[in-house]
Structure formats: C-alpha cells, structure tokens
Amino acid sequence: MAQFAFPQKKKGQRNHEMDFPNSSAGHPMKKDEKNTAPQNAGHARRREKDRGPIKDIKATYCPDPKKMVHKGVSFSEAILESIVHGAFTVDRHFNITSFNRSAENITGFKRNEAIGMKCYHVFRADICKDHCALKKSMETGRDVCNQMVTIKDIDGDDVQITVCTSVLHNDKLEIVGGVETFRDISAIVRLRQAISGKYCFHNIISKNEKIQKIFSTLPSIAASDSTVLIEGPSGSGKELFAKAIHTLAKRQGKFVALNCAALPDTLLESELFGYKKGAFTGANSDKLGRFALAEKGTIFLDEIGDISPALQLKLLRVLQEKEYEPLGGTETLKADVRVIAATNKNIKEQIDKGAFREDLFFRLNVIKITLPPLSERKEDIPLLTQHFIDKFNALQQKNIESVSPKVLNILMSYDYPGNIRELENIIEYCFVLCQGNSIDPECLPEGIRESIPTDSDVGHPPEAAQPLSTAEAATISAALRMFNGNRGKTAEHLGIEKTTLWRKMKKYNIHYPVKKKPPAVPETLPRESGSEKTGESDAGIRKKILIVDDNQDSRELVRKILAKDGYRLFEAVDGEDALHKIIKEKPDLVLMDISMPKIDGLELTHRVKKDEELRDIKIVALTAHALPQDRERALSLGCLDYITKPINVREFAGLIKRLLTDFPPNQP
Template sequence: MIGGFPANRRKTYRFPFRLPFTLSFGENARDYPATSIDLNHLGSQISTNAALFPGMQLHLRPENFSAMKEISASGEVKWMQTGPHLNRYGISFLEEVKWLVALDQATLSVPNRNQFDEHTVSEFVLNSINDGVFSVDRKWRITSFNKAAENLTGWARHEVIGRNCREIFRSNACDNCVLAESIKTGEPIVNRSLFITTAQGKRIPLNINTTPLKDSDGNVVGGVQVFRNVSTAQGRALILDSIADGVFTVNRQWQITSFNRAAEEITGVSASEAIGKPCSDVFQASICGETCAIAHSMCTGKPESNRSITIRGPEGRRVPVSICAAPLIDSEGNIVGGVESIRDLSIITSLRQRLSRFQVGDIISKSPSVRRIFDILPEIARSESNVLILGESGTGKELMAKAIHQKSERRNHPFIAVNCGALPDTLLESELFGYKAGAFTDAKKDRPGRFAAAEKGTLFLDEIGDINLAVQVKLLRVIQSRQYEPLGSSSPVDADVRIIAATHRDLLALMEGGTFRDDLYYRLNVAKLLIPPLRERREDIPVLVEHIVEKFNKERGKDIAGISDAAMALLMRHDFPGNVRELQNIIEYAFILCQGGMIQPEHLPEPFRPKTEAEPQKTNLDRPMSMEEAERFIIHQALQRNKWKKMATCRELQISKDTLRRKICQFKIQEPREVLFVEQ
C-alpha cells in the first residue's frame, strides 16, 4: 500500500493543497506487482513560485516497491538510494516520490487539512529528504536551511538564517561560487564537487547541485543549493579528482587500477579506457621498460621523485612531465602495486621559453625600454669600445656589465669589479694601478692592481662619478695610451683591458661643477646604456619575483611555490626606491617567514603588511595549488592580450587547448563579468 491506496488498482489522488503534480498508481503487466508513478506538471506553484518537478514517469522495481510499503506502514521517512535522474533542483525522482508518501501520511494525520498551508508543505518537504538544502536571497542571506543541512554542517537553523552563506560554509569554492554561476546563467548546475568546513572545523567533501529561484515575472530572487556528503570511496575519488596533478595506480601485473581526472586531461585518455590496461600502453613514456620509475619503486620498496620525462598526450603529441612514484603496501607489508603522480610541465616549459626571451645573462626584463638594450647588447659586446652605464642604485648595472663581458670575445678572461665610491681617495689609486715595494711605508713588496688582475678581460668601474680629479687623470691616460704606471714606479705597464663604467650620478652636472673631467666623460661615453628604475617598468616585477623565488629555492633547499595575488598586488603598488636590489631583499625576507606554499602578505616586511591587522587576510592556502603562481600570471596576461580568445592564447603560449582549459580551471581564472548582487 502506498499513500493509503492499494497498489493493485489504478487510482489518481490529488492532495488538498497546491502542488505541481498528481500521483497515479497502477499494475505492471509482468508476473510480479510493480508501480508506475506519473509526476505530471500542472502549472501550480509552491511558495517559491517555481515548478519543482518536470513531467516524467518513474517505474519502480519490486524491491523498491517493498521499501515503499514499509515506509507507508511505519510512517518513517526512509528510502532506498536515489536514482541517477535529477529534477531541475538536483533532486532525484525517488526522493520526490518519498516526499509524496511523507506528505500523504502527514495529511492523513492532520485534523484540519485547511491549516496545512504552502509554507508548512515546503518545510515538511525540505525536512523529509536526506540531502542538505538551503536557499539564499539577493544579498546571499540564508533564507531556509533543512534538517539534513543542520546535520551535515553542524549549524542549527536558527544560527544561520539571515547570515551570509560564505560565513557558514567557508568553502574552497566560495571565490568561484557555483550558486552564483547558476543564478547568472539562469540554468541549474549539477554534480559539482567541493569541500566545506563544518561548524566544528572539520573539512568534508560534498557533491552539490544548484538552481536559481525566480518569481512569477521571471526575475531572480535568490538560489537553492542541494548538497550531499561524499564519504569513503567516493570521498577518496573526490579528493583525487581535486588534485591538479595526474595520479594513477597499478597492480602487480602493471594494470591500471585507478586514474584521476587530471590524468585523463594530461593524457587525453578517459579513466574507463585506461583502467585495466597496462600503464605502458596508456602513457608510452620515454622511460617505459628498464628505467620505469614505478617499476623501480615497486622493486626497491622506496619512492622515486622528481624525474622529468615525456609521455604521450592528447592527439599523440609528446608532453613533458615530472613524475613521482611509490609502492603500495598492504597491512602485512607486501607490495601489492604502485602509485605515480604526474605533473604537466607544458606551462612551465613555455614559461621558461618566454623568460629566456626576457633574459640576457642574469638580467630579466620584459619592458620595452630594457628590451631595446637587449637588442643592441650583442653588437656592443662584440665591439671593443668603452661603455658607460647609467641608472639608479639597485637597477642592475653590474649585471648589465657582466652580460656584456659574457657576450664579448673576452668572456674567457677575468671580469673584475671595483666600487670606486667604497674606497677613499688615498687607497683608490693603489687599488687600481698597484704599487711597488717601498712606494709608501707599509709597501713591503710589489702588489698588482685591478688593471693587472683584469688583463685581457673587463674592468668594471662602478660609481665612476665618485673618483677624484687626480685619479681621473691617470684613468684617462690608461684609456688613451693603454698604459699605466703602478704607484712608486716610473716604468709604464701595458694594459689590455676593456673598461665599462657605471654611475647613478648626473655626470653632466658634475662636469659643469668642475668635479668630473670633460675629456674622461667623452672617452667613457662611447656606448651609453640607460637602465630605467623598477618603478617605471612594473611589468618586470612578476617575472623578477619568479626568477628570485626559483633562485632562492635552489640555494636554500625550499619549495616555495610562488607569491599570492594579494602579496603581488602590494609589490606592484610599491615604488621601489632601491629597485631590483630592494625587491630581492623583500623576497629574501619572505623566504625566512614562509615555510612552504605561497608567499602571503603577512610574510612581507612590515611596511607592506595591511594596515588593518584585525581584518583577516584572504589567502590561497585552501585551494589546491601545485604549480607556480607565475603560471597563472602568464596565462591571465595572455588571455587579456588576446581578448579572452582561447585559441589565440594557445598559439601565443604554444600549448594545447586541453592544457589551457585545465590550467584555467586549476587557477580559477575567470573572464571579467558583471557583479550579480551588491550589498546595499
């Protein structure tokens, strides 16, 4: 018996209140009794003014029919597992039937059925299902919260009604809210996965479905979300699918036993195709065979890490990846298989290629002004002319001088740097030209100077504007005659040295003031390079940060992934009076405080930290991150340059559309869109 009616005769029952369906019972023509239930949309409305059930028919098998009889007899709201078909609210038809049964029993027990109004029906329906359900209004305030939602989240209904849903769920997906997406498009979204944090601080995996709520005029008045706790095997699968790296497992026969979503995207092979096949057939990697990482790991019982190989990807192209492998060991200590993670290096490879175009020696820049210097640098290096480099302190003048030396014919000979401003006048002459024994009181033996040390190479004279006139005269003679006299000597010494000078001072102003010789200036100023300050080329900050982070990771054995958007925004607003040197010091300071993951605003020096310390800073630590933040920047910039056209962006980055799509999803990059709801 279902809903108070025998199942062996056909009857239609209408509830005494407004619901958008009728319920019909009949007998199947098979040998055993079965039930056919029609859920026909009549155009009526519940309190939400939204049609809840589409017109569909559901055939119940005998075992399900027995379960329904048990429900009817006991009056308890329990049901079998829900089927795969969902209505527009993301609720299965079997759940809908359960609502009907529960509602029918409720009406039979209510003395005055007229008192069972629409609101009572809605509340009863919501509290009769096992899935969590909540709704929000236009300002994201929670307006309903059923009992299952209370059980799943640990929040009581009276604690959440009227509060912002972000405060309650604290999900890794709040920044890219699925409910907001559903409201914007006007379409339901089903079968999304995310994690939420309960009232007790526990993180649980959920499967969610969402739909917008509209009034009778079709205006969006809010939204509804249905969510279900995904536990045990489903939970593990959800966790694996939320990882950006590909992960797969094999048994002792090398047959693939699991294959996560990222592995599907990296290889272009679906899990259903991969599972059961030998891993070598799927990956066709450059190490398949004797050097297989997972085979070596299973043989030795020890993990293998950070091996760079290539595998077959979508459309047969070769994909560069980094892999880690480990054995799978059962409770008795036996190796029963292996697990391997795969990190797609396509973006990293592309990024490094792009960085190489922005790099000369140790100088990295993408600004047009510095790129123009890069363009002429090979010609300057091939010449033997003297070079004058101008720029503020910390802009990288010595790095530029080294780059010239490394590209010149003198690259196999010494590069000697002298900071003229760091030495007093009395020592500078002897430091540059050397001295003979007895030249002064403490001169016990001959000592060669920097010119002698730089023979056949390059001498870099930093802060040339700080030397006195007497030393300027001697320096001018070296440039003109290619000879110099050590202090205390009357015999000239030949000098086969190229001079590169640099200063942060205005030499023309010094010449007008009589503290710098005109003839020396013109001898030095054969090829002049002006390096702009960092504040005039802010586009260099992200690539410089990426380079510095990579450098410090190698030097200090850390694994800092990069810098967060919030911290990068603080750096982008800074004027950097100390230029690149200051930026390097800032990142070095952050390396001390940051123990892993991304550099956050709180890791930066005091002047960069937010003024309102009481306000918690938003971080990226809760979302899966396995690639460097520089990847996100490069992709985002390329999308902007190409007006968010995916194919044009793929061509610029030299990556496949599958890789771009996966990275956009991984880094949660969204095309700018209008704000849905604004708090007044």
C-alpha cells in the first residue's frame, strides 16, 4: 500500500497555510488558499485539542484527485476520497485524521463526526480490543490484508467488512500514523449464509440427494422413541446425525456418547451401567453409568459392532426390558433412555461369523440410517471445504478466504478413505502451512498431491526396468483400468495399502486420470451368431429384466446396453424397492448390485430363492468389490453369475446375451 505523508507545519504558519505534497501533475497547494468548507466550531476545537491542527476535506465530492487539490484538498486525502472502498487515516494515538465518502456510507458516521474521534469508538469492531489490524501494522511496520472483521454501524447493527492496513511515514520515514481501507461484504456473507442454510441441517452440511432424503426423515424419526441404527464408514458423520435426532426430539435429558471400541469389556460394562462401592478393588464410591447420565435423554453407542457377545446379552436386556443393574448392585434400575447405535461394520456378516447376536441386531435395527462415504457425495466437498476454512479461521485467527481452483480440483479427485474427518484434517494441515489468503497446492499434504495424476493416460515403466518390475507395473496399470482409476478399489484388488500403490505408481512412472467418462454405448451391439434363430422360438414374448442398483449412472448404463434389444426393463434403487417389484412384476431376470441400502443383494437373493413362487427367477449378482466369500455365497444362494464392475460395454452386452440365451429378446 502507498505511504502517505502528513503535512508539516512550518514556523509562523497558521493551520490552513500548511504545505501539502505536490500532485503528480505539479500542482502545489497555495499557502494563502483558504478552506471555505463549513465547520462545526465546537467539533473543530475538540479535534484540535485531541490531535493538533488538521486540514478538512471539502464536502463536495470530486473523483479527480488533480481537481480536488485545486479545491483545497491535499493530494493524499484526494486519493482516499477517490477510491470506492471505505478509507480513513489515524495518528499515532488512533485519532481519526481523515474519513472518505465510502466510509461515511458504510458506517453511517459523517466525516465531521468521525474526524478527531478514536477509531475504536467509531467502528467498535470485534478485533479492536485484542487483535487490532491498524495497531499490528503500526507496531510491526507490515501491511495487513483482507482480514475479515465485524463492525457496528451508527445504529448499532453488525456490518461485515474486510480490512487492509498500512503505516504512514513522514519525510523522515518516521511512523506518524496508519491508513485503513475496508470493503463491505455483508451481501456476500448473506449469500453464503443463504447457501449454507439451504444445505445445512443441524450442523450437518450436504447437498447430496441421499443425505437430503435423510434430512427429510429425521423429524419423523425424532418424534418416536424407537431405537436407531446408523451405518456408515468411519468419519462419515454418524454422531452428528445422532445429535440431530436428539435435538429434534427435545428430550429433557442429556445426549451422552460412548465409543464402545475404545474400552475393554470389563471397563465398558461399568462405564455403561455404573458400579456400586466395593464392586471391585478401587471402587471406593458409587459411580453412575452412561445410561443413568442419559436418563430421559439419548445415549449414543458408537462402534456397537465391536462389543463382546456377553455384553451384547446385557445390552439386549436393557433394550427389551428397559432395566439394568449396576456392577456389584442388587437393585434393578429403570432406564428411560433413547438408544442410538452406530457401526462401520457389516452387522449381517458379523452375525454369520457368530460375532454378533441376531436378536440384538433386530432390536437395534428398528430404524436404519445408511450414510454414504464422502467418495459418493463429491458435490459436498466445496461446501465442506469452505465450512472448515471458516472454522479454522475462527480458531487460529487467520484470514484464509478459500482454496485455489487447482486445489479444489485435487480435493474433488481424491477418494477420501477417511471420509469427512480426513477432509477436515487436510484443511487443518493446510492452515499450518498457508501464509497467504488462498490455499495453494504446495500447502496440501504430500500424499494427497502425489495421489492425483497428470492429464496423461496410464504411463509405462522406464525402459531399463527389469522383467519382474515390468510385470508388476503392467499388473498395476491393468488394475487401474479395471477400476477406472479408483485408487482405493485398485489397492484393495491388489491386496496392498493405498500408500504402497501410490509409491509403486511413482516408482514406475504410472499416471492415470481419476475421472473418466463412461464409454459411449455403440449405436448397435454385435449379436451372437444364431440369435435370430433362437429368437424365432419365442416370437411375440417380451421378457422382463429388473435392474437393481442404487447408483443411477450404473442403472443408466445397463439400460442403454439392453434397451435396443426389446426387453421390458424395470429399475429399483434399493433392496426393499427391488423386493416389491420382484413380487409385483415377477421378472425373468434380475441384474442386481449386491451392495445396496435397506436389503443387500445377498439377503435379497436368499429371500427370493426361499419363496416358492419366486425361486425360478434368474438372478445375476453385480459388484464393484470382488470378494471371494461374496462370490461363493452368491453362487451358493442360486445366482447365475457373479460379475465384477466396471466391465467393457461390448463384453458386458455379450455376457448378458449369453445368460439370456434360453429366453432371447423379441426379434422384429
């Protein structure tokens, strides 16, 4: 910011005869030129008493600094008056010495009211007491730029502004005061709040369609006292949803949370139910358990899938009978507590392994909420990023405004195995390294930067690589193509950690774009030889195919592949929807993703195959995660095949047609 010089009074000069700096056009201020602007005599005396002689700015606004100099205004003050942002200067004692027209409009204070007052009496900002930007500049000699501040206008209303400050020097380069420019961002703040309000529900931020549907059901869920089971990966925000249910329910008691995986069984039992004096060595007094602390409120049991079978039985009694005994006690206590449980595990798999009681699962699974991972709600990343920037600005007293477009592209391309918690940690890491107003790629953690490929396709290992290395590089490249560049799924398929995959990709110079558009479906798909002949036997019959997948893109792709072949196609978005349509339509073939909300694919297959009227329906299992145990179970339940996604469009079309050779489509 430019350094303005205060006018210096010479011996024998009157106040209005002080010399002012020349303009760039060479127009010096005449010593005998009088200032004819109207003055408030009392106010002028007060200003002179507070800070010494001053030169008033003419009240008539003129945007040309050269013309303003001729009207009795110093060149420095003319510059301040000409800028569109609010601006004012202060002396060493923070008395306002100039105050431009935009500052009047933003604050509501007139120039003749503000000049001579302490700046903190005019602005009454939230930083005036401990973090004054002007004071910081005058103490350090450094500029402060774009600091967000809330001030009070003349009516006492809050106004959001951003400020920039710098020091003022005299001709001897001595600091004689400071200058501050500020910009009213109230409209921007209101717009941001409106957007946040639209996509924010009880501190949960999302514009994702699935999460928005959950938002719409939460008031109804909160109105009941039924047990809730929240499923979702670690870091997806399960506790926030539990708190939202508790808040909406307006229960009189507290919200009490406990991570069941954090304590061994012996401590977990006493933590849940409390204990009596003398129950064990060191129990010198009674202690209330979490159920007692949550009386008439809500208890949130996180990681419920990790508790032992013995403790599961005691928890089952609380859910069934609403009563329990403290450890070492004989008196049965009643529990008026709403239970919300959460897990990042597949409870049904735990039941099959004998690690979780089926009867407890049924008690917990009265109302089920399934949260998608952050990798399936990428549209929330910009909102969450800005939320975390605002959060850490407040905590660390910084003024970072946003992330750069390149950083946002990187964040949008990353897979987030740690979900929202990992994104928060990434932004916190960036706050440590960022020294400017915007987060640049250099501020990101090294692993995040390395995980994002260049725009080139899959690369090749160096020519000097050994045959074994070449084979390893080729295997990695093939796996990346199979999973469309998804690092997490590729690493899982190869049986290695994601960090190991990154390291090997770097070693072999392998690059692969994270995002690729789905391959275009050809206008005509090749038909199997003899299909026309087979079709003649079933002429006039249009077979029904049900496509079951909670991913709309996957459903659309399968529909495009099959639509041109004359089949009657139906769609379902989850297990319950699929079961309803299977019962109603009785399709000839079901193409079903095994990972679905409400009822997963394997459970759906089990229900269909044990029903006498439905057991002849042919089912093909689709999956993005090829697990040997899932394949074995799917085939044992009666699935025709177990297909791993993604798959080449032509190969997939041919495979589906081969599966349908015993009932071909209707031929024209």
